[in-house]
Every structure is written in structure tokens, then in C-alpha cells.
Amino acid sequence: MNKKLGVYVCHCGTNISGTVNINELVEFARSQPDVKVARDYKFMCSDPGQALLQEDIKKEGLDGVVVASCSPLMHEPTFRKACEKANLNRYQFQMANIREHCSWVHTDKVAATAKAKALLSGALGKARYLAPLPSKKVPVNPATLVVGGGIAGIQTALDIADSGTKVYLVEREATIGGHMAKFDKTFPTLDCAACILTPKMVSVGQHDNIELMTWSEVEEVTGYVGNFKVKVRRKARYVDEEKCNGCGICQEKCPYKAPSEFDHALSKRKAIYMPFPQAVPKIPVIDKETCVYYKTGKCQACKKFCATDAIDFEQKDRIEEIEVGAIVLTTGFQVFDASKMTPYGYGRLPEVYSALEFERMNSASGPTGGEVRMKNGQKPKSVALVHCVGSRDRRFNEHCSRVCCMYSLKFAHLIKERTGAEVYNFYIDMRCFGKGYEQFYQRLLDEEVRFVRGRVASITDFALDENEKGKLVVRVEDTLLAETRRIPVDMVVLANGLEATADAPMVARTFNISTGKDGFFIEKHPKLAPVSTATDGVYIAGACQGPKDIPDTVAQGSAAAAQVLSVLARGEIEVEAATSEINEELCAGCRICNTLCPYTAITFDPVKETSRVNDALCKGCGTCAAACPSSAIHAKHFTDQQIYSEIQGVLYDARA
Amino acid sequence: MKYIYYPGCSAHAGGRAYDESTRAIAPLLDLTLQELEDWNCCGATAYMNVNEVLSFSLTARNLALAQKEKAPVCTPCSACYTNLAKTNSYLGKFPELKTKVDTALAEAGLKYDGSVTTKHLLDVMVKDVGLDKIKSQVKKPLTGMKVAPYYGCQMLRPISIDDNPENPSVLENLLKTLGATPTKFELRTWCCGGSLMGTNDEVALRLCRNLLLSATEGGAEVIAVTCPLCLTNLEAFQGRVNSMFGTKFNIPVLYFTQLMGMAFGLTDKQVALKRSIIPFRRKPQTAVET
Numbered sequence: 001m002n003k004k005l006g007v008y009v010c011h012c013g014t015n016i017s018g019t020v021n022i023n024e025l026v027e028f029a030r031s032q033p034d035v036k037v038a039r040d041y042k043f044m045c046s047d048p049g050q051a052l053l054q055e056d057i058k059k060e061g062l063d064g065v066v067v068a069s070c071s072p073l074m075h076e077p078t079f080r081k082a083c084e085k086a087n088l089n090r091y092q093f094q095m096a097n098i099r100e101h102c103s104w105v106h107t108d109k110v111a112a113t114a115k116a117k118a119l120l121s122g123a124l125g126k127a128r129y130l131a132p133l134p135s136k137k138v139p140v141n142p143a144t145l146v147v148g149g150g151i152a153g154i155q156t157a158l159d160i161a162d163s164g165t166k167v168y169l170v171e172r173e174a175t176i177g178g179h180m181a182k183f184d185k186t187f188p189t190l191d192c193a194a195c196i197l198t199p200k201m202v203s204v205g206q207h208d209n210i211e212l213m214t215w216s217e218v219e220e221v222t223g224y225v226g227n228f229k230v231k232v233r234r235k236a237r238y239v240d241e242e243k244c245n246g247c248g249i250c251q252e253k254c255p256y257k258a259p260s261e262f263d264h265a266l267s268k269r270k271a272i273y274m275p276f277p278q279a280v281p282k283i284p285v286i287d288k289e290t291c292v293y294y295k296t297g298k299c300q301a302c303k304k305f306c307a308t309d310a311i312d313f314e315q316k317d318r319i320e321e322i323e324v325g326a327i328v329l330t331t332g333f334q335v336f337d338a339s340k341m342t343p344y345g346y347g348r349l350p351e352v353y354s355a356l357e358f359e360r361m362n363s364a365s366g367p368t369g370g371e372v373r374m375k376n377g378q379k380p381k382s383v384a385l386v387h388c389v390g391s392r393d394r395r396f397n398e399h400c401s402r403v404c405c406m407y408s409l410k411f412a413h414l415i416k417e418r419t420g421a422e423v424y425n426f427y428i429d430m431r432c433f434g435k436g437y438e439q440f441y442q443r444l445l446d447e448e449v450r451f452v453r454g455r456v457a458s459i460t461d462f463a464l465d466e467n468e469k470g471k472l473v474v475r476v477e478d479t480l481l482a483e484t485r486r487i488p489v490d491m492v493v494l495a496n497g498l499e500a501t502a503d504a505p506m507v508a509r510t511f512n513i514s515t516g517k518d519g520f521f522i523e524k525h526p527k528l529a530p531v532s533t534a535t536d537g538v539y540i541a542g543a544c545q546g547p548k549d550i551p552d553t554v555a556q557g558s559a560a561a562a563q564v565l566s567v568l569a570r571g572e573i574e575v576e577a578a579t580s581e582i583n584e585e586l587c588a589g590c591r592i593c594n595t596l597c598p599y600t601a602i603t604f605d606p607v608k609e610t611s612r613v614n615d616a617l618c619k620g621c622g623t624c625a626a627a628c629p630s631s632a633i634h635a636k637h638f639t640d641q642q643i644y645s646e647i648q649g650v651l652y653d654a655r656a
Numbered sequence: 657m658k659y660i661y662y663p664g665c666s667a668h669a670g671g672r673a674y675d676e677s678t679r680a681i682a683p684l685l686d687l688t689l690q691e692l693e694d695w696n697c698c699g700a701t702a703y704m705n706v707n708e709v710l711s712f713s714l715t716a717r718n719l720a721l722a723q724k725e726k727a728p729v730c731t732p733c734s735a736c737y738t739n740l741a742k743t744n745s746y747l748g749k750f751p752e753l754k755t756k757v758d759t760a761l762a763e764a765g766l767k768y769d770g771s772v773t774t775k776h777l778l779d780v781m782v783k784d785v786g787l788d789k790i791k792s793q794v795k796k797p798l799t800g801m802k803v804a805p806y807y808g809c810q811m812l813r814p815i816s817i818d819d820n821p822e823n824p825s826v827l828e829n830l831l832k833t834l835g836a837t838p839t840k841f842e843l844r845t846w847c848c849g850g851s852l853m854g855t856n857d858e859v860a861l862r863l864c865r866n867l868l869l870s871a872t873e874g875g876a877e878v879i880a881v882t883c884p885l886c887l888t889n890l891e892a893f894q895g896r897v898n899s900m901f902g903t904k905f906n907i908p909v910l911y912f913t914q915l916m917g918m919a920f921g922l923t924d925k926q927v928a929l930k931r932s933i934i935p936f937r938r939k940p941q942t943a944v945e946t
Contacts, residue, residue: 342822462842462870 003034003128006062008053010044010069019103021113028117036060045075054086064127068096068120089132091637096123118650125649129642133577138616140226140573141325144564150178152542153330154200155557161209168322171214175279184362187410188440198278205280225537226325226573236315238286243310246282250302258290264357267367272302326537326564333543335496336390343458350375352492362414372418380490382422383415384474386456391497399518401497402547405431408495412449424450454479498547511538520546531560539563578637579618584610586632593624659730660722661689665697671884673928674732677913680926684793685785698739702851713760715743720768732777734810734883740774741815778882779817782826787833795921797835804841804876808886834919839874843867848889864889865897868905879909891933908936
């Protein structure tokens with residue numbers, strides 16, 4: 001075993017060199033057996049850095065390269081590619097993570113350098129036994145799955161479908177449109193949300209390349225980039241989607257009502273209903289809880305009047321399996337539940353509204369036909385807009401929700417326009433960062449909307465004097481006046497923050513991606529790979545990645561579409577060569593590995609009575625290799641020998 | 657159910673009605689309140705701002721004494737409650753403070769290991785004794801009595817009893833169990849002014865005015881309180897509030913334990929009604945309207 005190894009220590013600017021003594025580390029590398037060259041460089045990932053190791057591979061005839069730098073998640077592909085260009089097989093490259101695992105988490109320079117040595121020594125240990133592995137390519141399935149039919153999903157689906165490839169758009173609700181469908185106007189241009197959204201919804205519904213699956217949820221995802229298998233639960237709608245022509249007579253004739261989810265309980269809908277008149281698809285759904293047929297077996301008014309016999313009370317959930325090459329998650333956000341903030345009285349004081357309730361109130365097709373009215377039917381004479389409800393608050397969500405300042409300004413304008421009321425904004429900071437946003441803020445200042453800088457302490461109906469009688473009193477510290485104030489108003493609108501959906505962690509597990517501390521999905525790189533994830537072939541766009549306004553959401557939707565199309569355009573995709581291999585001579589046919597494999601990549605050959613690995617499905621996780629009682633399974637690139645040598649390397653300074 | 661009873665200074669002075677009514681109802685609920693032997697002042701609301709270490713040492717002495725008894729401590733006073741709970745929490749969190757307090761305790765031959773749990777009497781009544789047990793003792797329900805439930809601030813902040821500190825409900829639930837009608841009292845968790853009444857009475861009187869306004873607007877005929885200092889400020893200073901703000905408040909203020917005693921059928925003397933400055937007259941029992 002006489003290897004010729006090259007070691008390259010990266011400074012990463014001062015990210016590593018600030019904490020780890022680079023010279024000492026390089027000297028250490030030189031002293032290690034099999035090391036032919038050891039060098040350091042400011043940025044190994046840069047062009048000259050890569051050239052350094054490529055030259056050495058050629059000149060010195062290296063048969064193994066170790067780079068001590070950042071996480072392999074970050075730059076392993078970069079260096080693998082660099083090696084390959086110099087004709088060294090990518091699996092003969094090994095990385096030591098001395099940034100995330102060392103310099104970033106330590107402050108003691110001496111101890112950090114010692115740890116970097118151990119990490120480097122471990123990588124060298126493994127590199128001594130690395131072997132070249134052949135690369136493999138598999139064809140890419142040209143279909144795409146988009147999960148979530150809000151504006152992000154709509155944009156992504158249309159962009160991909162327009163290129164001529166097939167898209168499955170799965171939406172949990174009965175219609176696509178998401179939150180945006182509930183809005184009246186959009187900031188800062190004040191164009192009507194419905195006018196810009198509904199044409200896109202219709203395009204989705206009519207697109208030849210888009211298969212719309214509403215009232216459906218993704219249950220299971222297996223496979224890998226290029227070849228995903230997805231199980232979709234088509235929830236029972238109790239209406240046959242093929243037969244229904246969307247005439248709406250069922251809705252008209254149904255005698256039972258429940259609070260409308262779409263209007264946030266400010267209006268009622270029937271037991272068989274479309275969430276709103278412009279719903280896509282134009283197919284209703286039966287709410288089993290409200291429908292009397294499921295309680296008494298009687299009524300059936302909808303069925304009697306349906307001209308196409310589309311009502312099917314006995315419909316069951318069914319699972320549909322689809323195959324796709326790429327997946328885009330556009331699952332959006334949920335709004336913060338303001339009733340958690342007891343002092344604001346939401347749910348207790350009738351004239352305290354959530355932002356979405358107020359959106360519906362402003363909508364021309366909403367419960368008040370677009371009139372801003374109090375519960376007693378009168379116009380408010382004064383309205384308070386409370387910013388940062390559940391945002392920038394360590395008790396609930398630390399993050400800024402990005403859109404609330406702007407939608408509160410929009411509300412302020414609409415209230416002024418429609419009621420002439422005095423409007424107060426209670427804000428911590430005004431964050432008007434987007435194109436035209438600052439100008440909109442200035443416009444509102446000119447419209448004489450009041451701005452009070454201070455986080456609202458509480459909202460109460462307790463009146464201290466005649467002025468406050470019958471009003472809601474906003475108690476706030478005005479931090480510009482350095483004074484506590486009591487401001488009586490008729491109506492309060494809370495600017496609920498945006499947060500990750502409650503089931504985001506579950507969705508993340510299903511698609512094998514991660515969520516951050518705030519619950520939102522994590523992108524591959526916050527700046528340079530904003531719509532990719534750590535799982536190849538799975539992309540994210542819109543507010544499921546973090547709070548976002550409509551322009552940013554749409555931009556991400558298109559970005560994700562471009563990413564997907566670049567995968568599909570390749571036609572085939574390289575798959576991991578570090579798979580497991582079963583030695584048939586040793587295999588006893590016990591089949592333990594068959595059930596353990598999380599990717600169902602191992603099958604049993606009944607003739608030979610041995611198990612076999614399907615290379616295309618195997619992800620190289622090594623579970624089978626660890627479990628095999630007769631050591632018949634060999635995990636390529638993670639062999640026992642390689643791992644023992646790596647451990648020995650890490651423990652280089654341990655006493656015998 | 658046994659507790660080490662820490663009455664606090666007020667209960668032996670201005671708040672005697674609280675102490676007497678508590679002792680009168682405890683046996684009916686199988687509640688043993690064994691008074692902590694040789695207890696001292698908790699430091700109250702003022703001392704914490706004058707000398708923190710001394711103040712913590714005072715409270716720690718009480719806790720060290722209680723530790724020997726191996727039972728939880730129960731106090732009827734919200735200021736005592738907050739100081740006991742705060743001391744427990746701070747001694748656990750700040751080792752430097754603990755060293756100083758330990759030194760002080762050692763001088764008196766005492767040692768405190770942080771193991772004593774402390775509870776407010778209201779918490780003990782509602783959560784430990786339980787509303788079922790209380791209900792079983794109600795002989796003369798307070799039907800029709802409109803009571804403003806006043807929590808004050810110290811038993812909810814910073815360390816709350818077992819309830820939602822921003823929207824508590826245990827006192828309302830207790831009053832309902834006694835047959836009374838808790839009234840809407842928007843400011844029920846707001847401060848009464850505490851010891852500010854002695855140092856900046858203008859502020860304290862304004863706070864009391866707000867509370868009295870909120871309580872009477874809800875239609876209450878009596879305010880139920882859970883702390884001797886709250887009672888003093890709300891009852892004894894009503895006259896000064898009236899002369900300062902031109903109001904005409906004249907609403908009796910009682911401890912919740914006095915109301916419990918009444919519902920249990922105890923005499924006016926047993927629940928120390930005569931100690932009130934603003935007299936509370938029980939309405940003759942009327943038949944429940946159908």
C-alpha cells in the first residue's frame with residue numbers, strides 16, 4: 001500500500017485561518033505517511049485553488065486527494081469535479097471539514113488546531129484505502145410534481161408546463177389559489193389580486209400539460225432525482241370529478257350551512273360547496289360534518305338536482321401513484337393565531353380583526369361586498385393597525401414576516417379611501433424594502449395616516465373617561481414621544497405574522513428535506529442555491545422557505561421551474577456509485593437486509609436463494625452492510641477497512 | 657393535606673381578617689396549615705430594591721426553616737408568594753448570589769438546598785383542595801352575589817400560579833363554585849400600586865381609581881382579593897381616591913377566604929367581617945329565581 005496523497009488546507013479567508021494554525025496543520029500533514037505534497041491556499045474552492053490540486057495530480061501522479069476545508073455539503077461536488085478534470089476518479093477524493101466542525105465552533109486556537117489535525121488525519125486514514133468507482137447514468141423521467149397550488153405553485157407549474165413537459169399539481173384544498181385568492185388589492189401598486197391571479201388559475205385548469213389534483217395530499221415519496229415514485233391520496237370529494245360540470249345547482253339547493261373557511265367565518269357556505277365562485281377546478285366538495293345525509297341518511301337534495309349524476313356519497317379516498325423526475329414544494333405558510341396574544345383581545349373583543357378577516361372584508365366578493373363595516377353595520381370612525389403580531393417576538397416567532405408593514409399600509413389606504421376614518425399604524429420599525437415600497441409609505445404619510453412607533457401593550461374595552469366609552473383603547477408606549485398613550489378607536493386590525501405550516505416538519509420528512517429553527521424549509525444555500533434543497537431533485541419556492549411577498553414568491557416559482565427544466569433537459573442523470581454490493585458466496589439468504597432497506601433496493605433471488613442490490617435504487621446508506629450477520633454486504637466507498645483506517649487516523653495521538 | 661403556613665407580617669396586623677378566615681375554613685377542607693415556627697418578614701415589595709442580597713437572605717431563612725418540615729409552603733399573601741418564588745428561582749440560577757446567601761444562612765446555623773415548593777393559598781385551594789371538595793362544603797351558596805375577582809399582579813408576574821397569567825380564571829371558577837356571580841373586571845390583573853402608596857401616592861391612587869372604576873362598571877357589589885396589600889390600597893384609600901378624583905366609590909373589599917367561609921355557613925365573626933372598613937352587609941338569602 002504505497003499511496004501518493006496530496007493534502008490541501010484551505011484558509012477560507014479568515015474563516016478557518018482565524019482559529020486554526022494553518023502552517024502547523026500543513027507541517028503536520030507533511031509528516032504523515034503516504035503524503036506526497038501538502039499545501040495551503042486562501043480559497044481552495046476558487047479557480048487557482050482547484051488548479052493547484054489538478055497540477056499536482058498530473059505532475060506528482062497523485063492517486064488520492066484530501067482537502068481540509070468546509071462541509072462536504074458545500075464543496076465536495078466542486079472538488080470531485082476538479083479531480084475528475086485531472087483524470088482522478090471522484091471517489092479518490094476525501095474531504096476534512098475543519099470549518100463547520102472546527103473553526104466556526106471553537107475559539108481556542110491551540111485546541112482547534114489539534115482538532116483540525118485529528119480531522120485531517122482521519123480523512124488521510126480513509127484516503128489510504130479509497131478506490132475508484134465507475135460512474136453510472138440513468139434516464140430522467142420528464143414529468144414534474146408541484147406540491148401546493150398557491151401563487152408559487154401556479155407559477156412553477158405554468159412555467160414548466162409551457163415548455164412542453166408534464167406537471168402534476170397537487171393541492172390539499174378543494175381549489176388552487178392559496179392565500180392570494182383571498183386578497184382584495186396587492187401592494188404597492190394596488191392592482192386587484194383577483195384580476196392578476198384568476199387568469200393564471202384558469203390557465204392551470206385548462207393547460208394540456210398540467211394534471212390538477214386538488215383535495216389531495218402527497219403521502220409517500222420514494223426513489224431519487226430523475227426517478228421519484230409518489231403516492232398521492234385523492235381524498236373523497238363525494239363528487240365525481242369526471243362527471244361534474246360545475247353548474248353549481250347542488251350548492252344552490254343544499255339546505256345546510258357552515259361557517260365559510262374561505263371568508264374566515266365572516267360568512268356561511270353550504271354543506272356542498274366551492275370555496276369561492278372563481279375556484280379552479282369548478283368542482284364542489286361535500287363537508288361530511290355538516291351534510292345531514294351522513295347523519296340521517298335523508299335529504300340528498302344535491303343528488304336529486306344534479307343533472308350529470310356526479311354526486312357520489314359513497315366515494316372513498318384512493319391512492320394514486322405517479323412517477324416524476326423532479327419535485328417542487330410550494331406549500332406556503334400559515335398565519336399566526338392572534339388569540340395566543342391574550343392582551344390583544346382577538347377572539348374576545350368583537351371589533352378586533354385578523355389581517356385575513358380584514359382582507360375578506362375588503363374584497364368585493366367578500367362577506368360585506370368590500371365595505372369596511374363594524375359588526376353593528378356602521379362605518380368605523382377610527383381604526384388601529386397593529387404591526388408585528390406574532391412576529392419579531394421571542395415568545396412566538398423571532399423572525400420578521402416581511403409583508404406586514406406593507407399590507408398594513410395597503411389596509412390604511414383602503415380604510416381611508418372607503419371610510420375616511422382616522423387610521424393609526426402602531427409599528428416597531430417600518431420595513432418598506434421592495435421596489436416602490438418606500439414611495440408607497442411616503443404616499444400614505446401624505447394621506448395623513450398616523451404612525452405611532454411602539455409595540456402595542458394591550459387592547460381593552462375598559463374606558464377611563466367619556467372619550468373612551470364604547471371604544472377599544474389601544475395602550476402603547478409611543479417611543480418617539482417617550483410617553484405611554486391610550487388611543488381610543490372603533491376597530492382594530494392585527495397584522496398577523498407568517499409562520500411555517502404546522503405540518504411542515506412532517507412534509508419535510510416525506511420529501512427528505514430539512515426545516516430550520518423557525519420551521520421553514522431550508523434551502524441548499526441561502527444565497528447561491530435559494531430554491532434547491534439538500535436532496536437532489538427536490539426544490540422549494542415561495543413562503544414555505546420563509547415569509548415572502550408576491551413578487552419574490554413568483555420569482556422563486558420561476559427559478560424553481562428553471563432548475564427543474566435544467567435537470568429534465570439533461571435527459572439522464574448520474575447516480576451515486578457508492579452503493580452496496582452483496583457477495584453471493586457469503587450471503588446466507590436470511591433476508592434481514594430486505595426489510596431493513598429504506599429504499600426497497602434489495603430483492604431476493606428465489607433461485608439462487610441470495611439477496612441482490614438494485615444499484616439504481618441504492619443510496620449507499622449502509623444499513624444493510626451493518627446488519628448483515630455473515631458480513632456478505634460491502635458498502636462501496638464506506639468499506640470496513642476504510643472506516644477503521646479513518647478511526648485510526650482520528651485517534652492518531654491516542655496512547656496505545 | 658398538610659402545608660407549612662407562612663402568614664407573612666400583614667396577616668398578623670392589617671390583614672388579620674385574611675388570617676382568621678383562612679384558619680376558620682381550613683379544617684372544613686381537611687387542610688392542615690402548620691404555621692412556620694420563628695418565621696420572619698419576606699422583605700415585602702420594598703426591601704428588594706433597597707438591598708437585594710439581604711432581601712434574598714431574609715426569604716431564604718424562611719425557606720431553610722421550612723425545609724426541615726418536609727412539606728410545601730403555602731402563603732396567603734401575594735407579595736410573600738412572589739418573594740418566596742423569586743428567591744427559589746434566583747438561588748437556582750445565580751450561583752454567586754447563592755454563595756452570599758449561604759454564608760448569611762450559615763451564620764444562623766441554617767442551610768437551604770432549594771427543594772421547598774412554594775404556593776399561593778388560592779392555588780392550594782383551587783388546584784390541591786379542588787373545586788369538588790369546596791363545593792361539598794357549600795351550605796349557603798352566595799347566590800346572586802356579584803363579585804369582582806381581583807388577582808392583582810404579584811401572583812401572576814413574574815412567576816405565575818398555575819393559570820394563564822394574561823387571562824386567569826381560577827378565582828372566577830372558585831367564586832362560581834361558591835354560588836356567586838363573578839363580574840366582568842377588565843383590569844383584574846393590574847397593579848394596585850403596592851407599596852407606592854407610601855412613596856408616590858399620586859401614582860398609586862390613580863392606579864386604585866382605575867381598578868375601582870373597572871370593578872364597579874362591571875356591576876360588582878364587592879371586590880374579592882387575594883393579597884392583604886391589595887385590600888389595604890383598595891379599601892382604606894377609597895376615601896382619598898374619591899377626594900382626589902371627585903368619585904363616589906363605596907364598595908366593600910373582602911378576602912376570597914371570607915367569601916368561602918360565608919358560603920360554608922360560618923358566622924360573620926368567624927370570617928372576621930367586622931374588621932372591614934367599608935362594611936359589607938350580606939343580603940338576606942333569596943330564593944333562586946326560576
